[in-house]
Amino acid sequence: MPELVVPGVHRFGNALVNCYLIEDGNSMTLVDGGLPGFRPQLDDYLRSRGSSVADIEAVILTHAHSDHVGIVEGVRTDAPAPVHVHEADAEMARTGKVHPREGSMFPYFRHPAAWKLMAVGARNGAFKTPNVEEVSTFTDGDLDVPGRPRIVPTPGHSPGHVAFHLPDRGVLIAGDALCTYNPLTGARGPQVMPKAFAADALQMLASLEALERIDAPITLFGHGEPWTEGPAAAVARAREIGLT
Numbered sequence: 001m002p003e004l005v006v007p008g009v010h011r012f013g014n015a016l017v018n019c020y021l022i023e024d025g026n027s028m029t030l031v032d033g034g035l036p037g038f039r040p041q042l043d044d045y046l047r048s049r050g051s052s053v054a055d056i057e058a059v060i061l062t063h064a065h066s067d068h069v070g071i072v073e074g075v076r077t078d079a080p081a082p083v084h085v086h087e088a089d090a091e092m093a094r095t096g097k098v099h100p101r102e103g104s105m106f107p108y109f110r111h112p113a114a115w116k117l118m119a120v121g122a123r124n125g126a127f128k129t130p131n132v133e134e135v136s137t138f139t140d141g142d143l144d145v146p147g148r149p150r151i152v153p154t155p156g157h158s159p160g161h162v163a164f165h166l167p168d169r170g171v172l173i174a175g176d177a178l179c180t181y182n183p184l185t186g187a188r189g190p191q192v193m194p195k196a197f198a199a200d201a202l203q204m205l206a207s208l209e210a211l212e213r214i215d216a217p218i219t220l221f222g223h224g225e226p227w228t229e230g231p232a233a234a235v236a237r238a239r240e241i242g243l244t
């Protein structure tokens with residue numbers, strides 16, 4: 001069952017991958033779409049509160065990697081709801097074609113976590129993620145969707161990666177600009193995502209500046225547990241660790 005993080009913000013997914021639902025009265029925004037296998041969790045939760053996928057007014061993406069778009073096409077057509085993504089990730093959302101990456105996956109296979117990611121991904125349909133047929137693109141500013149998230153451009157993990165700040169909820173959804181669980185090494189605590197997934201690892205480190213300026217009691221990630229010591233402290237830890 002989705003976990004309530006703060007009033008009106010729910011986290012769902014599994015131990016390795018998160019996505020989020022923002023509630024604003026009876027309207028909702030889905031933030032990222034996790035893995036295809038997550039859809040029943042969303043439907044069960046919506047049913048439990050007397051609503052349905054039709055109450056999802058918008059889907060917003062921190063970026064278009066496959067582990068963040070799993071249920072997006074289904075929600076887009078069932079709700080129906082527009083899907084908003086940064087213009088630099090729009091093509092990846094529509095085609096599933098990933099940008100060149102900085103590092104090879106190969107060295108990570110000494111970590112059991114990398115094998116677990118593959119196994120859990122396969123069980124949840126990660127290798128059969130439907131493309132998002134239609135997207136609407138943004139670059140900066142506020143999104144006029146339930147929760148009114150502020151876009152925080154944080155490129156590097158992908159070319160169009162963004163975080164979403166919800167000032168009135170005290171929440172920063174950092175996406176994969178930071179994580180508290182490294183899906184390839186299994187290491188916990190604030191750090192940047194592994195180089196093997198990054199479009200530009202140095203740009204990913206430079207993007208941390210945009211996060212450390214944000215004041216938010218709760219920081220949420222695509223991978224790992226919520227962080228409650230503020231983005232600046234998370235960024236300081238991530239810089240200490242450096243590239244992973």
Ligand SMILES: [Zn+2]
Nearest residue numbers: 065067176222
């Ligand atoms: Zn991810």
